[in-house]
Each structure stands twice: as structure tokens, then as C-alpha cells.
Amino acid sequence: MKVVRTFFVRKDSCEHRHALLVERGRKWSKVVFVQHPIRIEKVDNKIADDFVEIDYSVRKAKSILKKMCLGFYGTKANTPKSVKSYIF
DSSP states (O other): OEEEEOOOBOTTOOBOOEEEEEEEOSSEEEEEESSSSOOEEEEEHHHHTTOEEOSOOHHHHHHHHHHHHHHHHSSGGGSOHHHHHHHO
């Protein structure tokens, strides 16, 4: 896991600023963007190679994402399974 800074436009035409690069596979990387709603997105590895790794603690980033999840979904039980497996 690493905390990265992103500068690309996704399908909802919103520029993402910070993300948590969770898992890197053969073709796709799984990324949690720090925005509402918290969700896991698959990004092509060619795009993920352009992400800039920043000096920020993964532990702090996960705690921020936990607070955002609880604020958006209400309880831990209401959060989606995919998000729970990486953040909680």
C-alpha cells in the first residue's frame, strides 16, 4: 500500500487529488480515492505508473478514510464489503 497523488480525469470528469494504491495486479491496480463516496476503482497499470508517491503515512491515510466511511455510510455494517476489506 502506498499513498499517491493523481492527476487524471475519470469517467465522472472529476480530478482526483490523493489516493491509496491498495493492490497492483498484472493489468489493473486497485485504488481507493479520497473522495465521497469511498469506493474501490480499477485503474490501468499504465495510468497507475504515472501516480506520484508522496511522503504520507499509510496509517494516517487509512484513519482518514475510516472517518470518511463512517461519516458517509453511517456505520461499519453499511459500508460495502470491498471497501471494508481494505480500510477496516
